[in-house]
Amino acid sequence: MLTLQPIGFVRTGKHAKFQALHQPAESAQEQHILELVPGQGYENGLRDLTGFSRIWLIWWFHKNDTWRPMVLPPRGPAIRRGVFATRSPHRPNFLGMTPVQLLAIEKNRLLLGPCDLVDGTPVFDIKPYIPAYDSFPDERSGWTGEVDAGLAAPPAFAIEWSPLAHDQAEWLAREWHVDFRPRLEELLGRDPSPHRTRRIKKRPDGQFQIGCGGWLADFAVLEKTVHIIRIDPGYPARLLEESEPGSIPDHAAQLAFLKHWGSTRDA
Ligand SMILES: C[S@@+](CC[C@H](N)C(=O)[O-])C[C@H]1O[C@@H](n2cnc3c(N)ncnc32)[C@H](O)[C@@H]1O
Missing domain, CATH: 3.30.2310.20 (RelE-like)
Structure with missing residues (x-):
């Protein structure tokens, strides 16, 4: 067992799961707020973060309480995939991770770009997104690559x-x-x-x-x-x-x- 304490909560105005993006779409003109819990010294933890234009949020799918080994992703043909080969919320430990634009920091509030979290989602951690460590655009992307290739083709019907x-x-x-x-x-x-x-x-x-x-x-x-x-x-x-x-x-x-x-x- 491990007990985690949220460092903050996001305010996205999206209360239902279906309203949230599946992944943060860069084209969406959205701004959201991450409010850190006051009185914990987290503001000091934000020092030196302003130089990063993107951060990772590690967070809790708090609106889920069941998980499945095989899930049906929204994209692509109706084929169930192993949960660890997907970004599904139905995971054993309900942990989400999102690379999101960091637009500004005001005391213990972070102004964020488009993200895929519903309003009130507890956030456990923030890390800087570092392209040299976190970006490997030439790696294989499994079944998602096949789906993307299908979506790039003209509609079949x-x-x-x-x-x-x-x-x-x-x-x-x-x-x-x-x-x-x-x-x-x-x-x-x-x-x-x-x-x-x-x-x-x-x-x-x-x-x-x-x-x-x-x-x-x-x-x-x-x-x-x-x-x-x-x-x-x-x-x-x-x-x-x-x-x-x-x-x-x-x-x-x-x-x-x-x-x-x-x-x-x-x-
Ligand atoms: C496909 S998941 C991807 C999340 C994250 N980018 C990841 O890869 O771990 C995004 C979906 O999770 C759902 N979601 C967002 N916040 C949630 C929460 N707090 N609890 C449960 N589901 C949530 C929304 O339906 C959203 O479209």
């Missing part, structure tokens, strides 16, 4: 929208500024097969369904074409009506959608 799905998506974008068409086309164009983390499943009637944010789309696959049939809110009407405003993604848009388009989906 064409996408067709039914007139109904087309009008529904247009209406959502126009009236509510909700537009998940690019994400849907990217996901389904690459691989429309059932996948838990891509939220694609086969329905009992043989058609498929994908979850995209708070929305659902039904689709069929014919040879190399994905036919998107219709869109629905991801939540049943009664739940939407009884929930507090804002407690469900796109809550108002989902209620308005049901009013405008109705739903053929079972409650």
Whole structure:
């Protein structure tokens, strides 16, 4: 047994796990704060760190309490991989590590660039990122390299929208500024097969369904074409009506959608 005491907590404003990036995307225009616990002398431990533009955070996946030897990564085909060959949160000791941009230090607060931690994540340690020690760009990257090569290739499936799905998506974008068409086309164009983390499943009637944010789309696959049939809110009407405003993604848009388009989906 080993007892660890967090040195601080991150403030990212992302409260749900699905809101956090899978890895810190450099393109994301985000800034976050790491607040160190006061009264422990940690401020002195930050001396000389300002010269580093990137630091490692060693942290706790505190929202997880189970682990699995084999996990299904969100990227690539639906193949389970050994947990130690992944960056999955479902690990025996729940330790995360993230190289994050260090933008500024103000007393015991560190201003950070994009990172993949949810709000309130406990941080155990900070280390400087040293390119000469930490960067080996020519090393092999196993199954992730194969997935990246697949993603670099053009999408394997064409996408067709039914007139109904087309009008529904247009209406959502126009009236509510909700537009998940690019994400849907990217996901389904690459691989429309059932996948838990891509939220694609086969329905009992043989058609498929994908979850995209708070929305659902039904689709069929014919040879190399994905036919998107219709869109629905991801939540049943009664739940939407009884929930507090804002407690469900796109809550108002989902209620308005049901009013405008109705739903053929079972409650
Ligand atoms: C794929 S992991 C990678 C984390 C880290 N870069 C690593 O390699 O150890 C990132 C995901 O962990 C999840 N996550 C972030 N903070 C978490 C926390 N405190 N507890 C549980 N899961 C968390 C989010 O879903 C995020 O997308």
